[in-house]
Amino acid sequence: MEPARVTRLDDLERIRIRDLVYMPIRRPLGATAFAVNAYTAEPGQEIIEAHDETSPGAGRHEELYVVLSGHAAFTVGEQAVDAPAGTMILVPVETHRAAIARDPGTVILAIGAPPGAALPPSPFEHWYFAQPAFEAGDHDRAIAIASEGLRDHPGHGTLNYQLACYHAAAGRADEALRHLDVALANEPRAREWARTDTDLDPLRDDPRFPAV
Helix, strand or coil: CCCCCCCCHHHCCCEEECCEEEEECHHHHCCCCCEEEEEECCCCCEEEEEECCCCCCCCCCEEEEEEEECEEEEEECCEEEEEECCCEEEECCCCCEEEEECCCCCEEEEEEECCCCCCCCCCHHHHHHHHHHHHCCCHHHHHHHHHHHHHCCCCCHHHHHHHHHHHHHCCCHHHHHHHHHHHHHHCCCHHHHHHHCHHHHHHCCCCCCCCC
């Protein structure tokens, strides 16, 4: 198993490009799924150079900017965005963007990849996002959200297990049992979960409920 690759902001090389300082991250970590780098600058100086992702040297990336520390002022298209630490800004390929550092110690993380490169999303995203609806008793919405994941992960054990729970709570035994069968066939832990999971209690008197 390949070990994790670790670096820290303080360990990154600092390369001055005019007023901003470029801190390469992708290269030292060897990331291949996306581009990722960091930038810093003195207050009042450019920290993200004015550009769009169709410019010479650009990768036609959709870019996410994360203000890790300090404070920046972004211009995205014609929109001014005040960006204290914790701000996240997603910028489309063709949209012009630039940023000025406002505070000392401002650092911006830039993550980019071609649109669609990160899709499909991981299976967990679907049931994590569905959980608030389920907990609020909106079972139909929970089912709709989680079911979107079946397009890309039709046989995923945990996703189908969650859908079994959602359908059981909604009183849809046929759908719940169908998803539970898929979960038991593809997720070794599902049998143990099903033994005590109260979400499945509405199914336990059904003769089709599997022996777990």
